[in-house]
Amino acid sequence: xxxxxxxxxxxxxLGGDRILDDMTLDLWPGHVHAVVGPNGAGKSTxxxxxxxLPGYRGYExxxxxxxxxxxxxxxxxxxxxxxxxxxxxxxxxxxLSVRKFVLCGSPRDDEETAAEALELVGLSPDTYxxxxxxxxxSGGERKRIELASILTMQPKLVMMDEPDSGIxxxxxxxxxxxxxxxxxxxxxxxxxTHSVTVLEQADHAFLMCCGRILEKGExxxxxxxxxxxxxxxxHQNRPEEGGR
Amino acid sequence: xTDLVEKMYATLGExxxxxxxxxxxxxxxxxxxxxxxxPGLNVVADEREDGVDARVVLDAGVALENPVRICFGLLPExxxxxxxxxxxxxxxxxxxxxxxxxxxNAIDVLHTMDADITLGxxxxxxxxxxxxxxxxxxxxxxxxARVRLEEGARFRTDFELLEGRAGSIAIDYEAVCMxxxxxxxxxxxxxxxxxxxxxHEKATLVGERARGVLTTSIAVRDQAAAEVKNTxxxxxxxxxxxxxxxxxxxxxxxxxAVPIVEVLHPRAHVTxxxxxxxxxxxxxxxxxAHGLSEDRATDLIIEGxxxxxxxxxx
Numbered sequence: 001x002x003x004x005x006x007x008x009x010x011x012x013x014l015g016g017d018r019i020l021d022d023m024t025l026d027l028w029p030g031h032v033h034a035v036v037g038p039n040g041a042g043k044s045t046x047x048x049x050x051x052x053l054p055g056y057r058g059y060e061x062x063x064x065x066x067x068x069x070x071x072x073x074x075x076x077x078x079x080x081x082x083x084x085x086x087x088x089x090x091x092x093x094x095x096l097s098v099r100k101f102v103l104c105g106s107p108r109d110d111e112e113t114a115a116e117a118l119e120l121v122g123l124s125p126d127t128y129x130x131x132x133x134x135x136x137x138s139g140g141e142r143k144r145i146e147l148a149s150i151l152t153m154q155p156k157l158v159m160m161d162e163p164d165s166g167i168x169x170x171x172x173x174x175x176x177x178x179x180x181x182x183x184x185x186x187x188x189x190x191x192x193t194h195s196v197t198v199l200e201q202a203d204h205a206f207l208m209c210c211g212r213i214l215e216k217g218e219x220x221x222x223x224x225x226x227x228x229x230x231x232x233x234x235h236q237n238r239p240e241e242g243g244r
Numbered sequence: 245x246t247d248l249v250e251k252m253y254a255t256l257g258e259x260x261x262x263x264x265x266x267x268x269x270x271x272x273x274x275x276x277x278x279x280x281x282x283p284g285l286n287v288v289a290d291e292r293e294d295g296v297d298a299r300v301v302l303d304a305g306v307a308l309e310n311p312v313r314i315c316f317g318l319l320p321e322x323x324x325x326x327x328x329x330x331x332x333x334x335x336x337x338x339x340x341x342x343x344x345x346x347x348x349n350a351i352d353v354l355h356t357m358d359a360d361i362t363l364g365x366x367x368x369x370x371x372x373x374x375x376x377x378x379x380x381x382x383x384x385x386x387x388x389a390r391v392r393l394e395e396g397a398r399f400r401t402d403f404e405l406l407e408g409r410a411g412s413i414a415i416d417y418e419a420v421c422m423x424x425x426x427x428x429x430x431x432x433x434x435x436x437x438x439x440x441x442x443x444h445e446k447a448t449l450v451g452e453r454a455r456g457v458l459t460t461s462i463a464v465r466d467q468a469a470a471e472v473k474n475t476x477x478x479x480x481x482x483x484x485x486x487x488x489x490x491x492x493x494x495x496x497x498x499x500x501a502v503p504i505v506e507v508l509h510p511r512a513h514v515t516x517x518x519x520x521x522x523x524x525x526x527x528x529x530x531x532x533a534h535g536l537s538e539d540r541a542t543d544l545i546i547e548g549x550x551x552x553x554x555x556x557x558x
Binding site: 075084092095 | 461490524525526527529530531532533534535536537538541544545547548549550551552
């Protein structure tokens with residue numbers, strides 16, 4: 001199977017620190033992958049590099065999307081290829097309606113599309129369509145609205161950064177449902193997490209520490225390793241001192 | 245005359261109200277072209293050489309069901325329109341006004357509005373002023389208003405200029421709020437080219453439990469400049485107020501915000517917030533990650549900032 005994303009020898013230095021260290025990994029189309037690891041391991045940085053965010057494009061190595069090197073591509077160009085990202089803390093947009101936000105990247109610009117997407121994340125269109133995506137919404141509501149917007153894009157790769165952060169059990173259940181919907185429509189999902197609950201949603205996982213991939217494999221294997229070795233570990237992101 | 249009224253409304257993408265239950269007034273330059281009233285609403289309009297003097301009185305206890313439509317404007321490229329308004333709402337009356345000001349061809353046009361507005365006890369007045377200008381930036385708009393809210397009155401004004409070049413705008417509003425009255429003043433303006441936008445709003449919360457909010461949202465680009473000086477003064481117990489100014493600048497635009505809060509009573513409380521800068525990076529990256537170009541994402545963010553819903557308005 002050809003990978004949808006191929007990361008090859010990826011290294012990124014920021015402010016004199018090595019954040020990603022010679023990483024190589026592949027994501028398979030239509031699968032749910034997870035990158036799990038402690039805070040500061042470089043998981044979100046990896047997603048930022050794949051998305052091509054400002055400040056994260058000066059990497060060494062290559063990131064290929066469907067075999068195509070994305071080094072010269074900006075964020076919107078990568079989005080046009082089908083790559084997108086759900087942030088750990090979604091942005092607030094004063095005055096921008098949920099309707100406009102949900103449809104902003106959609107090939108179809110009609111109310112029915114927006115309403116369907118909101119329903120998929122468990123939010124009532126009647127209640128939410130005309131509201132603003134601002135601080136009158138909770139973090140969980142904004143996460144679900146962001147996911148509704150991603151659903152209308154019909155993306156090929158969705159990176160979800162800490163999807164369980166700052167939300168309640170019901171919101172997380174809806175987010176997982178939306179993730180399964182994306183997968184059912186053929187999208188690849190990359191979960192960025194340090195939570196076992198989120199990790200369990202994945203088919204395959206990568207264990208990351210100190211900017212490196214330490215292990216990769218089936219989720220159960222990585223979960224076992226993470227639970228037994230990483231969670232009790234006090235090496236503070238210095239694997240060479242903590243040992244494997 | 246009728247043709248001119250139709251042309252004015254056409255520049256707004258609207259038509260003149262024909263429902264006899266909707267009061268409307270049309271003033272082009274110094275000519276009163278249309279005037280339809282409803283019971284309880286009294287308007288006397290006198291044409292002068294360069295404008296119109298109008299006195300508007302809403303009788304006590306009258307609540308108008310439909311908003312009053314007012315259309316000001318000047319269609320030629322050059323000219324002057326000076327409007328002097330005296331507006332008096334009686335006790336327990338209620339009125340909303342939707343006012344459109346159209347200067348679509350202005351090369352050298354001056355439009356001034358000098359208004360004295362009095363709201364009687366428990367009266368309610370909502371005034372939306374929407375400007376549509378042309379692309380030349382050749383219009384100077386000078387709205388001055390002095391507003392007095394008697395006990396329990398509510399006044400809300402929204403000034404909106406989102407289409408065409410702002411030209412030169414200098415808003416100067418001042419309000420005095422008696423006990424339990426509520427004041428909301430909002431301005432939303434987009435400037436480009438070498439537009440100049442100046443907003444000076446001042447509210448004094450004189451009475452106990454009076455409340456006031458001054459909200460300004462501005463976006464400037466090219467060489468446009470904006471200056472906002474809003475003052476809120478609370479003099480009585482339990483008076484509450486907030487001054488909010490948000491300005492987004494692009495290109496070589498310039499912006500200044502001076503929120504002044506003054507509290508003269510230990511049980512009063514006034515807050516302020518001002519933010520000036522370019523478009524928020526996270527907002528921009530989010531929209532770009534949904535496939536929008538940087539320019540389109542920026543436009544959408546500014547559209548939100550300048551939308552009526554920003555600041556809790558609907």
